Amino acid sequence: MKSEPSRRRCIEQRFLLDRRPARADAIAREGRAKASEDAEPRRETETSFAQRRRRPSRDGRRLARARILINRQLQSVSKRTLVAANNRSWFRQKTAALDAQRTNSPPAAAGRDELRPSPISLSEARAHFLKEIEMESLQDASALPRI
Numbered sequence: 001m002k003s004e005p006s007r008r009r010c011i012e013q014r015f016l017l018d019r020r021p022a023r024a025d026a027i028a029r030e031g032r033a034k035a036s037e038d039a040e041p042r043r044e045t046e047t048s049f050a051q052r053r054r055r056p057s058r059d060g061r062r063l064a065r066a067r068i069l070i071n072r073q074l075q076s077v078s079k080r081t082l083v084a085a086n087n088r089s090w091f092r093q094k095t096a097a098l099d100a101q102r103t104n105s106p107p108a109a110a111g112r113d114e115l116r117p118s119p120i121s122l123s124e125a126r127a128h129f130l131k132e133i134e135m136e137s138l139q140d141a142s143a144l145p146r147i
Contacts, residue, residue, distance in 0.1 A: 084137040091133055095126055
């Protein structure tokens with residue numbers, strides 16, 4: 001039979017060997033916890049970098065939408081300006097035709113009252129008429145949506 005000290009040493013060694021897996025698991029758990037703690041600031045940094053990368057693309061999309069809206073509004077304004085210019089041209093032609101018609105019309109028939117002269121001259125009436133058209137154009141332009 002084995003001597004008592006050697007048997008005791010054998011039991012102690014077996015006890016230490018049996019505790020080894022549990023101790024290894026505890027060391028591994030501690031290592032994982034430490035690694036997780038060390039990785040937390042890195043994750044936060046990576047998250048903030050990802051948010052910063054997304055922000056310019058979001059701002060870019062908003063800027064693109066704003067550009068599209070501004071271009072549409074600019075096209076609308078230019079179309080309305082063209083219509084106003086065409087209207088002004090049409091009124092000028094109509095005014096010129098009426099002026100020509102007045103100068104070429106026959107004198108008033110006998111027995112009729114003479115035509116009363118207007119208190120304003122023809123050029124003043126024309127200027128007043130064009131000013132009214134211009135004011136209407138400005139009102140139409142102010143009704144356009146603001147950028």
